[in-house]
Amino acid sequence: MSFTSMEFMIFFPIVSILYYLIPHKRRWIWLLIASYYFYMSWNPKYAILMGTSTIITYLSGLLIEKADKISDKKQAVRLKKWWVFLSFFSNLAILFLFKYYNFFGNVFTRIFSYFHVTIHVPSLDLLLPVGISFYTFQALSYTVDVYRKDIKAEKNLGKYALFVSFFPQLVAGPIEKSKDLLYQFDEEHFFDYNKVKNGLLLMLWGLFQKMVVSDRLAKVVDTVYNAPNKYKGFAIVIATILFAFQIYCDFSAYSDIARGAAEVMGFRLSKNFDAPYLSKSTKEFWRRWHITLGAWFKDYLYIPLGGNRCSKPRYYFNTMVVFIVSGLWHGAAANFVIWGTLHGIYRVTGEMLKPVKKSVIKKLKININTFSHKLFQVLITFILVDFAWIFFRANSFTDATTLIKNMFYFNPWIFTDGTIYKLGLSHKEFFIAMLGLFIVMLKDILGRRINFRIAFSKQSIVFRWFVYFSAIVFIMIFGIYGHGYEAKQFIYFQF
Amino acid sequence: MTKKIVQKVVIFIIILISIVSLLNPIFIVKTDHRGKLIEGLYNHTGDAYDVILMGSSHMNGGIDPNVLWHQYGITSFNYATAGQPIDVTYYLLKEVLKKHKNPIVVVDVYYLCLTNKYGEEGYIRYVIDSMKPSINKLNAIMNCTPFMDLPYYLFPILKYHNRWPELTKNDFRYDSAYKYYAKGFEAGTNKYGKDNISDLTATGTAELPPKSLEYLNKFIELSKKEGFKLIFTNMPNDFNSIAGKDGWVKDPAKMLNQVAEIAKANNIPFIDYGSKMDEIGFNFKEDMNNSGHVNIWGANKVTNDLGKFLKENYNLVDHRNDPKYAQWNSDYMRSQIASLSK
Structure with missing residues (x-):
């Protein structure tokens, strides 16, 4: 069940109301049942996979802790490392089998065919389990956290299973580290009116981003990206710009609904997005975009590889590895690898050109503190990020290259002859999309100085309720959801 | 605390529901069916109808209240709407009976032939979206629509919200009275020009689909409980248009024989105009609009016959000279049939 479905609108109030009615000591059981129900509503079979990952990482925690008690320190470290390896190996093997097997099978077949060697890798008809990348990473963080002694191993399998399956963040994050979330299941959460209110407000904001903005922008993006040969010039530019906001609003909406839902029940999840398109460099972008994934890679891949405390070439290599793996994490296709690689190249080139940039600024006496300079940086960053998104969204690598080729065509008349309103959104729909986008960006810009939720809670009840009702009605009318009304359903052909 | x-939560929910309830009618699509049901159900409760006509499009374009009025002085209203499934008809009848006590209820049984659990959403919505919040409406939603659609029927804005770019003044200030003169009747003016190819002489019976049987019995029970007179009808139509098709019974003629038997066992008249065509001078080629529906001339013939039946078998007062009903005379002058005979 997705967050914007009618099922969730019924599921969530029931879960959260009962959560507060159940005695504190038993609440985790209720949440565990709810989480597995939530997950199994996609496909009950997937629960077996999640259960397997849960048990493996749970055991890894206990075994690591046990190994730590061995008096022979060398043997203890070796054994601990062995358990970490086994946990990673088995979890990543499951992930590989379900997500990457076919992709790599194809890659090998292609490579061999290049050398005129025909090999046959049997393909598997497996449906990608929802959220597998998210919960696998979350579960693996536990193994490492116990290994690093950041937390103690969790003895209660049920509570640990809840950590892996906690429904608000189960299928699309934020990816929580065990040291940040696991202990919260032992906390007693009293019903706090303000927390509940704030949580609901955040969920409402998420629904707005997803239903009013993201799903509306998707119509233009889908129109153009599903027929790359049909469109040229500004049509592709517009669709590409809108995709940047579509994916942002979509993902950020999911995280906000997750955080809001958790907050209603007294849990704190990490912020996942922080005005990413206001970043002045791609480096900053990655500190603001999918923050929890970035943190995961930093903690569990980048730093173990040596991070930046090593030679320059090694640092560049580490950076590239992290970005390519991150690309693969997003999806098993060449597009995602290219997308990741591009971001890696941006970062490495940025680092390499740092001295050049400094000397140019010095020579041209550019004042880097002006608004115009900052705006320039924001725009350049956006263009770079958005260019990479082409590979992320295009249905294939060929489509991506077609789109890039067709993009270079000067057809400004599409803005004046009405063509722009034939890309999936009528002019009225386009207006709502732009209005929604404006509100999202305004919130990002002002959000750097103002904490909206605190400022809002200080307003009078009349104003606050007016905003609540207006927002709900606005989403109800302008949201993209449900089967919708189709005239043909109501046209009666008999007479 | x-x-x-x-x-606070209760007040919030009440205000929210009130706002949504105010917005719902704006977004609901305005069809003739909606207009007539609002008029017939809620705005003309002063008109005590002698007869009420229920059913699907067959009835909608089959029996003309203006003809019943003009020829026999009978007051009636046609509550039939296109594709109205029989279960929806039942709850609509219950809603009608709240304001109109003890009328003669004529139900067209064509939709008993439907085998699907639920009717088409668009058709169901003609009726349910036009009903004011009530137990009957809730029962109709619970029994005639899939459970997961419940919120979409309770709050139609969830269904129609994407109509926002096409809203006009008429959506905000809807005048449902504009066609009340027709008393819910509307027939086509085509001439089908083909013969009936379905077998009208079929003997033997066939089982009714379970839901149809359940609701046929519910009508009979309701008539006994509420003490109203019930009549079943079937309009002339070519069964071949539905026989054996997806969602319809294999042999409608035989199934209707079964209905006739059930009606007989319960002492309820069943007038099958399919087998009365010769008797009333009904010419299939000339009097049908298409293979399934009678046209305005066919409706005139069928209505005249029904009027005669009503007059002969029930104690109905002729209201034509009652000054209280003067409006019915001018309504007749605007009717489809009157304008055709001008």
Whole structure:
């Protein structure tokens, strides 16, 4: 069940109301049942996979802790490392089998065919389990956290299973580290009116981003990206710009609904997005975009590889590895690898050109503190990020290259002859999309100085309720959801 | 503290539901069916109808209240709407009976032939979206629509919200009275020009689909409980248009024989105009609009016959000279049939 479905609108109030009615000591059981129900509503079979990952990482925690008690320190470290390896190996093997097997099978077949060697890798008809990348990473963080002694191993399998399956963040994050979330299941959460209110407000904001903005922008993006040969010039530019906001609003909406839902029940999840398109460099972008994934890679891949405390070439290599793996994490296709690689190249080139940039600024006496300079940086960053998104969204690598080729065509008349309103959104729909986008960006810009939720809670009840009702009605009318009304359903052909 | 929070939540929900309820009618699509049901159900409760006509499009374009009025002085209203499934008809009848006590109820049984659990959403919505909040409406939603659609029927804005770019003044200030003169009747003016190819002489019976049987019995029970007279009809139509098709019974003629038997066992008249065509001078080629529906001339013939039947078998007062019903005379002058005979 997705967050914007009618099922969730019924599921969530029931879960959260009962959560507060159940005695504190038993609440985790209720949440565990709810989480597995939530997950199994996609496909009950997937629960077996999640259960397997849960048990493996749970055991890894206990075994690591046990190994730590061995008096022979060398043997203890070796054994601990062995358990970490086994946990990673088995979890990543499951992930590989379900997500990457076919992709790599194809890659090998292609490579061999290049050398005129025909090999046959049997393909598997497996449906990608929802959220597998998210919960696998979350579960693996536990193994490492116990290994690093950041937390103690969790003895209660049920509570640990809840950590892996906690429904608000189960299928699309934020990816929580065990040291940040696991202990919260032992906390007693009293019903706090303000927390509940704030949580609901955040969920409402998420629904707005997803239903009013993201799903509306998707119509233009889908129109153009599903027929790359049909469109040229500004049509592709517009669709590409809108995709940047579509994916942002979509993902950020999911995280906000997750955080809001958790907050209603007294849990704190990490912020996942922080005005990413206001970043002045791609480096900053990655500190603001999918923050929890970035943190995961930093903690569990980048730093173990040596991070930046090593030679320059090694640092560049580490950076590239992290970005390519991150690309693969997003999806098993060449597009995602290219997308990741591009971001890696941006970062490495940025680092390499740092001295050049400094000397140019010095020579041209550019004042880097002006608004115009900052705006320039924001725009350049956006263009770079958005260019990479082409590979992320295009249905294939060929489509991506077609789109890039067709993009270079000067057809400004599409803005004046009405063509722009034939890309999936009528002019009225386009207006709502732009209005929604404006509100999202305004919130990002002002959000750097103002904490909206605190400022809002200080307003009078009349104003606050007016905003609540207006927002709900606005989403109800302008949201993209449900089967919708189709005239043909109501046209009666008999007479 | 808890009490205060509960109070706040309740007030919030009440205000929200009130706002949504105000917005719902704006977004609901305005069809002739909606207009007539609002008029017939809620705005003309002063008109005590002698006869009420229920059913699907066959009835909608089959029996003309203006003809019943003009020829026999019978007051009636046609509540039939296109594709109205029989279960929906049942709850609509219950809603009608709240304001119109003890009329003669004529139900067209064509939709008993439907085998699907639920009718088409668009058709169901003609009726349910036009009903004011009530137990009957809730029962109709619970029994005639899939459970997961419940919120979409309770709050039609969830269904129609994407109509926002096409809203006009008429959506905000809807005048449902514009066609009341027709008393819910509307027939086509085509001439089908083909013969009936379905077998009208079929003998033997066939089982009714379970839901149809359940609701046929419910009509009979309701008539006994509420003490109203019930009549079943079937309009002339070519069964071949539905026989054996997806969602319809294999042998409608035989199934209707079964209906006739059930009606007989319960002492309820069943007038099958399919087998009365010769008797009333009904010419299939000339009097049908298409293979399934009678046209305005066919409706005139069928209505005249029904009027005669009603007059002969029930104690109905002729209201034509009652000054209270003067409006019915001018309504007749605007009717489809009157304009055709001008």
